Amino acid sequence: MSFYYIGREASKLWKRICAEITTEIKLLGENWKYILGGLICQYIHGLAARGVHYFHRPGPVLQDVGFYLLPELGQDRAYISEFVFTFVFLSFVLWTFHPFITKSKKIYTVLIWCRVLACLVACQILRIITFYSTQLPGPNYHCREGSKKATLPRPDNILEVFLIVPRGMLFGCGDLIFSSHMIFSLVFVRTYHKYGTRRFLKQCAWLTIVIQSLLIIAARKHYTVDIVVAWYTVNLVVFFIDKSLPELPDRSGAAALLLPLSKDNKTKEGINHKLLNGNTGDTADWRPRTQINGKILEEGTIVHVEAIINGL
Structure with missing residues (x-):
């Protein structure tokens, strides 16, 4: 009897997934330009962050109130902030695909990503303008004086400039104001706060972002000003974009x-x-x-x- 029930539920789930795929493919056909444009802008943002690394010059770490108030995690435990960010990132991505498997369907996956990418692109444009305006000496360990990774050597060819490697994204310098990690996290949490349904998870999400902010400073990956500017800039950008875009159906x-x-x-x-x-x-x-x-x-x-x- 249990096998019959499992088979029946599996059949329903498969039909639900197929129906959702059909719906989302149709929406993707109508909105692919926005998705593609958003992904291209992510690549441009990566190139800009790599480019500013060529201009970075290591120097003494600036005075920062967060560095005095928060204990330093050290190089051995600096991964903790990255772990929290990865958890937030993957959790949000999985949530955007929940309509494929659940009966309760609040959003369309394609439409929610169009909205998210619009917010990310606007914030990243402001970020590029900001960190190219002034390059601060990086507080991260690999950006300090004496580190070979503090400044990138001149590229041997033009292709090297346009090549983005994961290691370069983790060990970048110069792209400080304001934090890219906070851009993604705040956009994701604000989106879930508006379209999610579980109040407890919303509260946990905001608490996680606060903890992540403190961990980034404690890991010396950003100055406190980088986090503070991200908090009010991203929230303002998302607020105004949300007002200008049509509401989801x-x-x-x-x-x-x-x-x-x-x-x-x-x-x-x-x-x-x-x-x-x-x-x-x-x-x-x-x-x-x-x-x-x-x-x-x-x-x-x-x-x-x-x-x-x-x-x-």
């Missing part, structure tokens, strides 16, 4: 469920839920799963809905 059709449905409408609604969610279209599955009146429903929160219909 409501996937649940929850507003329609508040209205009396005819027999034909119920049939159509059931077919739509079956295609999107992979279920049988039972009325038990017809429950609000996302936005009502422009707000995301959070688990553990009771939302009172007033349906006002013109003429009724």
Whole structure:
């Protein structure tokens, strides 16, 4: 009996994944230019960060209040901040693909990444302008005086300039104000705060970002000013971009469920839920799963809905 149940649920999951792939491919066909443009800008940002490393000149570490208040992690434990950032990054990426496997569908993966990339590109343009305006002596261990990695040697050919290697991304110098790690983390957390549904996870996400900020300073990867500027710049940029972009479409059709449905409408609604969610279209599955009146429903929160219909 258990094998029959597992097989039935696996079949539903496979249908749900196939239906979601079909939907997302269609959206990708309509929005591929935005996705491609955002990815190209990530590459340009990487080139700019590598380019400023050629101009970096090591010098005495600047006075910093964060360095006095926070104990230094040291080179052996500097990886802790990278571990926290990797956890935040991977968690967000996995969350954006949750519509492929869950019945509760709040977002479209392609559309959410279009929004995220728009915020990242705007912040990274400001970052490039800032760290090319003034190069500060890097506080990281490999950027200090006496380190061979503090300044890149002149490239042997033009291809070397356009080549980005992971090791170079980890051991860059000069691209300080403001922190790229904080750009990604803050954009991801703000996006989940708006479109996520679990209040506890939202609180944990913000706490994680605060801890990451302190760890970056303690690891001497950035000055305190790099973190402070990232906090208010990224939040302001995301706020204004969010206001200028159209809101994401409501996937649940929850507003329609508040209205009396005819027999034909119920049939159509059931077919739509079956295609999107992979279920049988039972009325038990017809429950609000996302936005009502422009707000995301959070688990553990009771939302009172007033349906006002013109003429009724």
